[in-house]
Amino acid sequence: MSENDAVAGLRQVRESISRAASDYGREPSSITLVAVSKTFPAEAIEPVLAAGQRVFGENYVQGAKAKWLGLRERYPDVELHMIGPLQSNKAREAVELFDAIHTLDRPSLAEALAKEMAKQGKRPRLFVQVNTGEEPQKGGVTPTEVDAFLEACRTKYGLTVEGLMCIPPAEDPPSPHFALLNTIAQSHGLKVLSMGMSADFDAAIQLGATHVRVGSAIFGARSLQPKV
Numbered sequence: 073m074s075e076n077d078a079v080a081g082l083r084q085v086r087e088s089i090s091r092a093a094s095d096y097g098r099e100p101s102s103i104t105l106v107a108v109s110k111t112f113p114a115e116a117i118e119p120v121l122a123a124g125q126r127v128f129g130e131n132y133v134q135g136a137k138a139k140w141l142g143l144r145e146r147y148p149d150v151e152l153h154m155i156g157p158l159q160s161n162k163a164r165e166a167v168e169l170f171d172a173i174h175t176l177d178r179p180s181l182a183e184a185l186a187k188e189m190a191k192q193g194k195r196p197r198l199f200v201q202v203n204t205g206e207e208p209q210k211g212g213v214t215p216t217e218v219d220a221f222l223e224a225c226r227t228k229y230g231l232t233v234e235g236l237m238c239i240p241p242a243e244d245p246p247s248p249h250f251a252l253l254n255t256i257a258q259s260h261g262l263k264v265l266s267m268g269m270s271a272d273f274d275a276a277i278q279l280g281a282t283h284v285r286v287g288s289a290i291f292g293a294r295s296l297q298p299k300v
């Protein structure tokens with residue numbers, strides 16, 4: 073994809089979000105587009121920044137750092153969201169770099185993040201990832217574990233969790249997973265829901281998404297180089 077294609081993709085995705093919002097009786101401003109720029113180099117991201125997009129998602133601490141340190145000097149109001157699995161030994165860099173972390177999913181990570189947040193005096197917004205499809209290879213707490221984990225985050229680690237995130241199984245229709253995440257969030261008084269990607273953000277908006285994570289519909293297909 074050329075640079076102009078990414079800007080055109082951005083415009084189309086924004087239009088689709090607005091349309092979905094009005095179809096489902098939601099305020100467009102209640103839905104944040106997280107433009108997933110993982111695997112794409114700074115040169116591919118720059119036009120999308122120039123077109124006004126400010127919220128971006130990345131899935132590797134290392135790759136994100138390399139790209140965004142420079143881009144952030146020119147666009148200081150950028151908001152970076154961590155959407156990939158996070159190792160506890162990357163907590164320091166993650167707290168330094170990210171404004172939001174969507175993949176909090178275990179006590180050891182909660183502990184590491186809490187320690188770094190206290191040390192750095194910085195509080196990225198936190199989302200707990202829920203493994204709604206209970207897939208063994210996927211991160212996230214299972215729906216039945218959410219209760220205890222949220223409680224531990226609050227009382228044991230002093231963390232404020234703002235919302236929930238899910239990635240439905242690739243082979244399932246996504247809507248039941250989005251509905252489940254919404255139900256779990258409501259039962260905990262959480263109003264922030266990170267769900268929906270390029271193929272299914274419309275359904276996610278219908279079911280209450282406040283953050284949609286959209287990559288390929290903006291930047292085009294990703295090649296198979298995972299760690300950039």
Ligand SMILES: *Cc1c(COP(=O)(O)O)cnc(C)c1O
Pocket residue numbers: 108110131155156239268269270271285286287288289
């Ligand atoms: C890559 C990724 C996305 C974006 O996926 P697209 O299908 O390209 O929109 C969203 N969420 C997570 C967690 C991802 O890893």
